[in-house]
Amino acid sequence: MIPPRLPPDPPNSGRxxxxxxxxxxPEGVYVEPGGFYVDPVRPVERAVITHGHSDHARPGHxxxxxxxxxxxxxxxxxxxxAGAGRQPLAYGETIRIGDVTVRLVPAGHVLGSAQVxxxxxxxxIVLSGDYKRTHDRTCAPFEPVPCDVFVTEATFGLPVFRHPxxxxxxxxxxxxxxxxxxxxxVVGVYALGKCQRLITLLRAAxxxxxxxxxxxxxxxCDLYRxxxxxxxxxxxxxxxxxxDLKGAVVLAPPSAxxxxxxxxxADPVTAMASGWMRVRQRARQRGVELxxxxxxxxxxxxxVQTLDDVGAPEVWVTHGREEALVHHxxxxxxxxxxLALVGFEEEGA
Numbered sequence: 001m002i003p004p005r006l007p008p009d010p011p012n013s014g015r016x017x018x019x020x021x022x023x024x025x026p027e028g029v030y031v032e033p034g035g036f037y038v039d040p041v042r043p044v045e046r047a048v049i050t051h052g053h054s055d056h057a058r059p060g061h062x063x064x065x066x067x068x069x070x071x072x073x074x075x076x077x078x079x080x081x082a083g084a085g086r087q088p089l090a091y092g093e094t095i096r097i098g099d100v101t102v103r104l105v106p107a108g109h110v111l112g113s114a115q116v117x118x119x120x121x122x123x124x125i126v127l128s129g130d131y132k133r134t135h136d137r138t139c140a141p142f143e144p145v146p147c148d149v150f151v152t153e154a155t156f157g158l159p160v161f162r163h164p165x166x167x168x169x170x171x172x173x174x175x176x177x178x179x180x181x182x183x184x185x186v187v188g189v190y191a192l193g194k195c196q197r198l199i200t201l202l203r204a205a206x207x208x209x210x211x212x213x214x215x216x217x218x219x220x221c222d223l224y225r226x227x228x229x230x231x232x233x234x235x236x237x238x239x240x241x242x243x244d245l246k247g248a249v250v251l252a253p254p255s256a257x258x259x260x261x262x263x264x265x266a267d268p269v270t271a272m273a274s275g276w277m278r279v280r281q282r283a284r285q286r287g288v289e290l291x292x293x294x295x296x297x298x299x300x301x302x303x304v305q306t307l308d309d310v311g312a313p314e315v316w317v318t319h320g321r322e323e324a325l326v327h328h329x330x331x332x333x334x335x336x337x338x339l340a341l342v343g344f345e346e347e348g349a
Contacts (some may be wrong), residue, residue, distance in 0.1 A: 009302055046062065046063045047061040048099075050066075050116060050127070052069075053130070053193070066112070068112065105117060105169075108141065115127060137204065142306075147311075173271060183268060185247075185249075186250040186268045188286075193296050214252035246266040275297055277291035307329060
């Protein structure tokens with residue numbers, strides 16, 4: 001039996017529903033009364049950016065609004081392409097753009113990541129960007145905001161995806177180090193977010209030895225340090241002697257693990273930190289000996305919990321496993337639909 005959908009706002013409610021002023025265009029989500037896009041996939045005149053990952057923070061926009069952390073990441077990664085005009089907006093500050101008010105609140109995804117809270121015509125819509133609910137020492141925690149429409153990602157939007165405790169995954173890595181003290185342990189991580197989070201998890205578990213990094217990972221680690229995130233001693237793996245890398249943790253981009261670069265390592269144990277390591281076939285395809293299920297995206301339980309926490313009567317699902325979350329929300333009497341935006345990648349793509 002299909003449950004009834006919630007009724008729309010009555011004509012005399014004085015509320016202007018977001019579907020009257022939010023448009024889905026080829027460039028992305030367009031806030032018409034504000035004249036800006038959120039995370040546009042093509043260069044636009046005005047953009048609000050949720051976080052610094054390359055599928056959300058594209059080059060070539062004229063004016064960019066984001067948190068100071070995200071702007072710093074964009075400058076590091078994009079240089080002059082980070083935007084001709086860049087305006088920082090701290091968490092919790094509210095500004096007016098055109099006929100709407102805009103506020104950024106933490107998303108808990110990576111350093112500087114934010115949800116975009118937009119109000120217009122008596123209604124409030126929250127665009128989550130990418131987010132997670134798990135504690136992360138490298139970024140501000142997710143903050144639920146009650147709203148009329150919640151726009152959510154669903155990268156891991158299937159009930160099979162339930163991420164294990166991250167310190168338990170780190171314990172697997174530390175156990176392997178004890179069992180194979182003569183082997184390097186090279187872990188595939190993404191330069192922004194996953195690398196720094198893995199380091200802080202190692203430190204929290206008591207690992208105080210130097211962590212060796214592929215050269216591509218060092219600039220963002222330096223940026224995190226400049227933003228006040230403590231990472232401990234880091235050393236470049238490229239110039240390290242092979243003997244020094246025995247029994248060491250070496251972090252590298254996933255592509256480098258299968259490259260000639262990895263030949264400098266001492267009989268490496270190959271690991272990968274990703275939510276997709278829950279899928280054994282993906283681990284086998286990548287030749288991963290030690291899969292670590294550590295994700296910077298919400299799992300199924302976190303997605304469902306977030307729907308409860310924001311209390312929105314309507315949910316739009318932007319990318320990922322859209323159908324399952326739409327079905328779940330509809331079954332609970334929440335109006336739900338998939339936006340089917342293009343240009344956003346799943347974790348690890």
